Amino acid sequence: MKMFPNNALLVAVVSLVRTVNVDVSGIHAHYAAAVTAAQGQGQGTGVADRTTRAGARDFGGKRQLKKSKNSSRSKSSKSSKSSKSLTRRPLVGGDKDIPTEADFVIVGGGTAGCVLAARLCSGLPNHKTVLLERGSPRSDDEEFIVNALRKTYDIYEGLLPDDSDLFNYFPTEPNPSLSDLETGAPGRKIGLIEGASIGGSSNVAFQWSYPLNGTVESWGINGLNSEIAHRINKRVEGVIGIEQPPPELRHDYTQDLVDAFLLNNHTLKDKLSPGEGGNTIGVNFIPGDEKGRRRSSYTSYLKPVLAGVCKDSLTVIQDVTATKLFPASDDNKRINGVEYVLTSKPDLTEPYTIKARLETIVSSGMYGSPKLLQLSGIGPANLLQSNGINKILADLPVGQKTQLRPIAVALGYYTGRQLDSVSNRTTLNDKTRKQFLAGKGGPYGKSITATLGKSDTKGYHTGGFGKLGSEGEPYLTLGCFLNPVGFGNFSISDGADPFADPIVHSNMLSDPADFTAAIECVENLQKVMKSFPSDFGMVDTAANIPVANWVSATCTTSWHFVGGCAAGSVVDGHLKVKGGLSNLRVIDSSVIPKLPTSGGVLASTYMLAEFASDILINEYRSVKKQTNKSKSKKGKK
Numbered sequence: 217m218k219m220f221p222n223n224a225l226l227v228a229v230v231s232l233v234r235t236v237n238v239d240v241s242g243i244h245a246h247y248a249a250a251v252t253a254a255q256g257q258g259q260g261t262g263v264a265d266r267t268t269r270a271g272a273r274d275f276g277g278k279r280q281l282k283k284s285k286n287s288s289r290s291k292s293s294k295s296s297k298s299s300k301s302l303t304r305r306p307l308v309g310g311d312k313d314i315p316t317e318a319d320f321v322i323v324g325g326g327t328a329g330c331v332l333a334a335r336l337c338s339g340l341p342n343h344k345t346v347l348l349e350r351g352s353p354r355s356d357d358e359e360f361i362v363n364a365l366r367k368t369y370d371i372y373e374g375l376l377p378d379d380s381d382l383f384n385y386f387p388t389e390p391n392p393s394l395s396d397l398e399t400g401a402p403g404r405k406i407g408l409i410e411g412a413s414i415g416g417s418s419n420v421a422f423q424w425s426y427p428l429n430g431t432v433e434s435w436g437i438n439g440l441n442s443e444i445a446h447r448i449n450k451r452v453e454g455v456i457g458i459e460q461p462p463p464e465l466r467h468d469y470t471q472d473l474v475d476a477f478l479l480n481n482h483t484l485k486d487k488l489s490p491g492e493g494g495n496t497i498g499v500n501f502i503p504g505d506e507k508g509r510r511r512s513s514y515t516s517y518l519k520p521v522l523a524g525v526c527k528d529s530l531t532v533i534q535d536v537t538a539t540k541l542f543p544a545s546d547d548n549k550r551i552n553g554v555e556y557v558l559t560s561k562p563d564l565t566e567p568y569t570i571k572a573r574l575e576t577i578v579s580s581g582m583y584g585s586p587k588l589l590q591l592s593g594i595g596p597a598n599l600l601q602s603n604g605i606n607k608i609l610a611d612l613p614v615g616q617k618t619q620l621r622p623i624a625v626a627l628g629y630y631t632g633r634q635l636d637s638v639s640n641r642t643t644l645n646d647k648t649r650k651q652f653l654a655g656k657g658g659p660y661g662k663s664i665t666a667t668l669g670k671s672d673t674k675g676y677h678t679g680g681f682g683k684l685g686s687e688g689e690p691y692l693t694l695g696c697f698l699n700p701v702g703f704g705n706f707s708i709s710d711g712a713d714p715f716a717d718p719i720v721h722s723n724m725l726s727d728p729a730d731f732t733a734a735i736e737c738v739e740n741l742q743k744v745m746k747s748f749p750s751d752f753g754m755v756d757t758a759a760n761i762p763v764a765n766w767v768s769a770t771c772t773t774s775w776h777f778v779g780g781c782a783a784g785s786v787v788d789g790h791l792k793v794k795g796g797l798s799n800l801r802v803i804d805s806s807v808i809p810k811l812p813t814s815g816g817v818l819a820s821t822y823m824l825a826e827f828a829s830d831i832l833i834n835e836y837r838s839v840k841k842q843t844n845k846s847k848s849k850k851g852k853k
């Protein structure tokens with residue numbers, strides 16, 4: 217039995233889930249078939265090129281394209297990559313020697329890692345900090361992709377080939393609560409993405425939103441409350457610049473979308489309102505400048521200090537993957553440092569080691585941090601032993617209570633108005649590229665979604681307009697980012713191969729409360745859709761489909777994943793790893809025990825890294841002061 221026999225619908229769903237910043241995983245194959253059929257029916261040849269490309273990116277295709285990167289199978293393909301991979305030694309910034317010791321060793325130069333490295337090296341200039349990042353230094357083209365918001369997005373959508381090293385992809389395990397779009401069969405997988413070069417996921421994230429007041433208090437982090445978080449948020453905003461795109465860089469029909477929400481009991485907010493809930497709507501904010509150029513944690517925090525204030529106190533090593541944390545000795549619980557190998561040549565090198573005199577800080581991200589802990593023997597003893605890890609350093613519930621954010625979606629198509637294909641889609645030509653590089657905005661600099669709003673504690677929502685190819689039908693896409701109550705879990709796989717994908721049971725929507733919330737949200741968004749001016753000729757694609765079926769077949773994720781090294785169970789209130797271990801902290805999104813209420817993870821991760829930097833700087837400055845005092849006392853005696 218086919219649940220959704222309408223080919224146009226399948227095409228529309230794919231467009232929808234892409235435009236709301238989600239992955240379509242299992243839908244891609246149907247998408248390809250649907251568009252091919254549509255072409256046969258004369259529904260627009262303009263999609264042909266894109267069909268071929270996007271069709272190649274069904275889940276299998278996507279894995280072939282990119283997956284190879286992070287899997288053991290990929291090692292040979294990595295080796296055959298461009299000149300970047302020809303190195304036989306770690307790529308040490310500033311042409312320094314490969315360091316074997318430092319005061320702080322930070323593993324992972326992502327969102328949190330770049331903030332921490334920049335803050336520690338400038339706040340503690342007499343200490344040595346080393347930052348290890350698995351990605352290679354970015355090429356000019358990759359740098360361009362990062363800065364140009366829409367270009368990254370077109371890669372997600374499969375409109376452009378992904379031959380960059382910016383992302384890693386891998387699938388979740390089959391989820392019985394999610395069904396196949398065409399057949400209705402349960403067990404749909406979702407495609408996960410993580411950032412994989414310096415700047416991490418901040419290179420590829422789009423929306424800036426804070427959680428509701430009262431959220432951070434529940435994370436179990438000593439001294440953190442909403443007031444302090446807002447103060448730090450302001451500091452972060454000052455560094456990276458959070459802007460509403462100016463009118464000429466906004467998504468088409470932004471105002472029509474805002475108006476449709478206003479007709480449905482929403483209040484307009486035209487300022488960043490950290491912590492506030494309410495049924496609000498506003499123009500989307502982006503972590504970038506007024507020209508629509510993205511700012512990542514690398515471009516805003518790390519790059520400016522590298523050659524300047526931190527020239528001597530910070531060393532950045534790229535193209536290295538940490539494989540294990542090591543203790544001082546077999547019977548000692550002090551973590552002494554990190555073993556790592558070359559990412560591009562994992563088979564060709566003996567592991568390098570670096571010793572952390574003061575602290576090893578794991579900032580390897582949502583999947584990377586729980587993975588590194590488990591690989592090192594820190595995790596559930598049974599699970600680790602079943603993966604061949606017999607030396608258990610600490611029996612802790614690493615990865616046992618995780619959350620992946622569901623997005624429930626609503627979709628409309630319309631024929632009454634035209635969408636400017638240049639403004640809402642990338643056009644790859646020299647003129648637009650030059651325009652963007654000159655700081656004049658242009659298609660590469662357009663925001664990705666038009667609006668961002670809150671539905672109190674239920675979640676938050678976005679919307680925007682897209683088009684399937686330059687000639688395809690235009691669609692309105694609305695998405696509700698839910699605050700789930702259910703949890704999933706995470707573990708290493710493949711006998712503890714550090715390059716194998718992890719196993720993620722997302723359990724998304726398996727809690728009935730989450731399923732109900734998704735249905736309610738879609739029903740609300742459908743009302744918004746009905747409020748569009750009649751000249752749009754808006755049609756709700758799912759008007760005749762039971763909402764529960766629609767949700768199960770189309771619900772996907774925003775790639776927000778937290779809880780792998782949750783505060784409270786894995787790390788303590790000072791972000792120190794529990795289980796009797798010492799000199800080891802985890803500082804990144806993986807310590808957030810539950811998805812931020814009605815806010816993304818990006819802003820919270822920046823805030824958390826800044827907060828933790830303050831703690832470390834104060835702690836080690838005061839250690840120094842005390843040492844100096846006792847030295848001078850001794851001197852006087």
Ligand SMILES: Cc1cc2nc3c(=O)[nH]c(=O)nc-3n(C[C@H](O)[C@H](O)[C@H](O)COP(=O)(O)OP(=O)(O)OC[C@H]3O[C@@H](n4cnc5c(N)ncnc54)[C@H](O)[C@@H]3O)c2cc1C
Nearest residue numbers: 324326327328350416417422423538581584805816817818
């Ligand atoms: C595609 C995508 C879109 C998103 N969109 C949004 C959004 O619009 N709004 C929002 O609020 N949130 C968004 N998020 C979520 C948000 O970006 C992340 O939750 C947040 O950036 C995570 O920060 P982090 O520091 O924990 O990890 P990351 O920023 O991912 O950094 C981890 C770093 O560690 C490195 N690393 C990993 N393992 C190792 C190892 N073994 N050795 C050395 N280095 C290693 C990685 O290469 C990476 O650079 C998105 C996430 C993704 C993936």
